[in-house]
Amino acid sequence: DTWRYAFEEAMEEVQGKYAQKFKEEVEANSDHEVQLFPFGTLGESADTMEQAQAGILQFVDQSPGFTGALIPEAQVFFVPYLLPQDQDTLFEFFRNSVAINEMFPELYAEQGLELLTMFPEGEVCMTTQEPVHSPEDLNEVKFRVMTNPLLVESYEAFGAVPTPLPWGEVYGALQTGIIQGQENPGFFLESTKMYEVTDVITCIGHNNFTTAVMANKQFYDGLPEEDQQVIQNATDAAFEYILEYQQGLQEESLDKIREAKPEMEINILSEEERQPFMDTASQVEEEFIGMAGDSGQEILDQMKQDLEDARQATSG
């Protein structure tokens, strides 16, 4: 059969790399063909999600942050400093997290979706016009965030003026000065040329952009066992592939940026400098609980537990 798979990024960005690997694995181990639909070719993220729920698409990649409109608990990924800042711990966390591997699949199933995997795409860093070493430096900075209450809350807590702006207008708005900052994972800063219109990149370790791949549940449940196995194997292979691909990707992206624009200032804040930013996390957690209720609290607690487990597993 022909299986259709839509994702939110371009072919050569992280989600595209994952999808290409998934396609390669499926096609090598079965007679099925996988057609890939990158960002925008079948509509926005919310559209492809609905199409997957309707069964038009068999697979869809949607980041939990966008799924928040459907599954409020998924917004937990916008709570700052929840995910490990260290890469080994992070990968360990994604491999073994109870929240991700047991709790979220149930929530997705309620929406007719089989959650196949979640994986990180890279640390989210800010690009601004002036150096940022503390929340004070963000004071009065008009900062573009996605239209999401938790991100708005986060950047308000950081002291910035969160300014929602459609993605298509961000480049121009940075160039003319309507906004002075925005955030995205490293590879995305490079591929979308954000560095051309800002002067400073600051990484404070507050988040790692997470995404999720799912299948239409009815389609998946209706498959013979060997096909389900093909999908599971392809998912696992692509997951390991993308973690490996991530090793050093952030550094590589930053290097490419340095090469394209040598005068770019790139600051990785120290533990000490990060502390004031970390102190604001509880405020956003409260906002999250307000939106996602008891079930959100459960997920949040489990994630913290998983984080602790991952930390111990990697340090010992």
Place this chain on the structure above:
Amino acid sequence: MAATLFSIMIVLLLLGFPMMIPLLVGAAVGFVTMFGGFGQMETMIQQMIAGIRPASLIAVPMFIFAADIMTRGQSAGRLIDMVMAFVGHVRGGLAVSTAAACTMFGAVSGSTQATVVAVGSPLRPRMLKAGYKDSFVLALIINSADIAFLIPPSIGMIIYGVVSGTSIAELFIAGIGPGLLILVLFSIYSIIYARRHDVPTEPKSSWAERGRAVQGALWPLGFPAIIIGGIYGGIFSPTEAAAACVLYALILEVIVFRSLSLKGVYETAKSTGLITAVVFILVAAGAAFSWVISFAQIPQAILSGIGISEMGPIAVLFVISIAFFIGCMFVDPIVVILILVPIFAPVVQSTGLDPVLVGTIITLQVAIGSATPPFGCDIFTAIAVFKRPYIEVIRGTPPFIVILLGVAVALIYFPQIALFLRDLAFAG
């Protein structure tokens, strides 16, 4: 399937159905064929709504509204009187001014549709009065508006830059050369046209008259200040500048000039809503149709058959130009860029073509496509706003299309038209 779809659409179009019907029926036939029945029609509705959702589209009704207020009131007239005081005695001067105004407004606002309305509504009546034929005027407005795509900021270039991984800053600079070249060629054509049709000139104004005209236009000169200063100055996004123009227009016409009553404001808002709906339902239907083309992977099927991987750079550029030109005749330009750029990416890389040049050529084709029949957003906008029949709106188009295609070919053989400024700015 592609052939069936396009045939159905063309027949319905020619029979005189409302333009939304060919697009909707085309999309519906696609859905029914692909999914073996009407089971997935809800996705068609989803995509129609998705088509009118982009935030940048808000600029269109806002500029329509502002332009309508200005035209019903005195602002537009005073601005044009000022321009006429300076160029009225030059044969073709008004046409050249119109082309330049379209270029400047389009460049800044980034919206070709908004340009058609904002510049076209006030200037078209004056051009007709000055003796230009309507077919020429409409074609001039529509085609000059499309230069907006090439001059920064350009949403088409941003999308191309992101999808292909090309520097957006370089693309922006590369677009300026071809954009200005087109403006110059349009101006030359306008002057030739004015001479050949013996468009009458006005007596040359004295400097005193010019001074009075400028004085009369002082308040309305706030509009270009808001648009150009506001956007380049980093105060507004284009959409916000449009809304600010609405506010300013209301203040001028209702309070300062007292030329518009509150009832008039209501009527203007209603008429703006009507025009917006007429154009946006076509945008919506077009989005549903684009989805079908994308989902059925029709471009991939067509392009895999012609063997571009064996072609040389010049041939590849011609294939790219033709593919984008044809695509934009039927499908929304942004969707065309999203679908086609990744398909061409490997061959662009293997032939060693400069991605900035490719991006400029694509942007130019996208510009040409949205002013080209049968389906073109700017044509629809012009019909809705000026209430002229389809045929009349496109009748004067051919000379402009010839100029645009000429520039497209020139760009392939003389890439320096685009790359000269880029190399100058990014040297070393």
Place this chain on the structure above:
Amino acid sequence: MTRPPDPAHDETQTTTTDTTDTLDDTSALPGVLGTIDLMVARIEAVLLAAGVLLMAANTVANVVGRYVFGSSIFFSEELNRILIILITFAGISYAARHGRHIRMSAIYDTLPPRGRKVMMILIASVTALCMFGLAWYAFGFIRTSAGQGRLLPSLQIPVWWTLIWAPLGFTLTGIQYALTAYKNIVEDDIYLSTNVLEGYGTDEEREV
């Protein structure tokens, strides 16, 4: 009346965008139905005007908020999206009433009156059917959307609330085209829409 390309008309034409016209509403229906129809037209008109004015106010307020009060209106973009859907779908039936939908009538215009009448009945009927079909699927889309419980990220209201104009607008547009077909069948003149006699594109026409 047929209107072949006419350069003379072109040259002499000076009144152009009849921007001063007020869109007066009339109803094709008799009695109570006519009153209801007229009321619907009024509501459509008010929604159109209010939608446009609100959109301007919302966008300006966002700028003022950003510069004067140092904080953006976080739901501004969502509100504009809701308004644009409202304007489009309230507008398509209003446009159908006034015969303002864009069409290419070149071949149609060359037909004799009787042929044009038959064509117009066909066009209006088919268009009405398409609109009713779309209304049905739009209704289905809303039900699906309501079942999923999707919320707007900032306003936190159900997405389907913002879509109710779609099936409504399609239905009202369908009714307008159905009435146009009916009017062409029972009356001698050729009607472009319930409110407009044939003659789109010339200045002497407009509302009856």
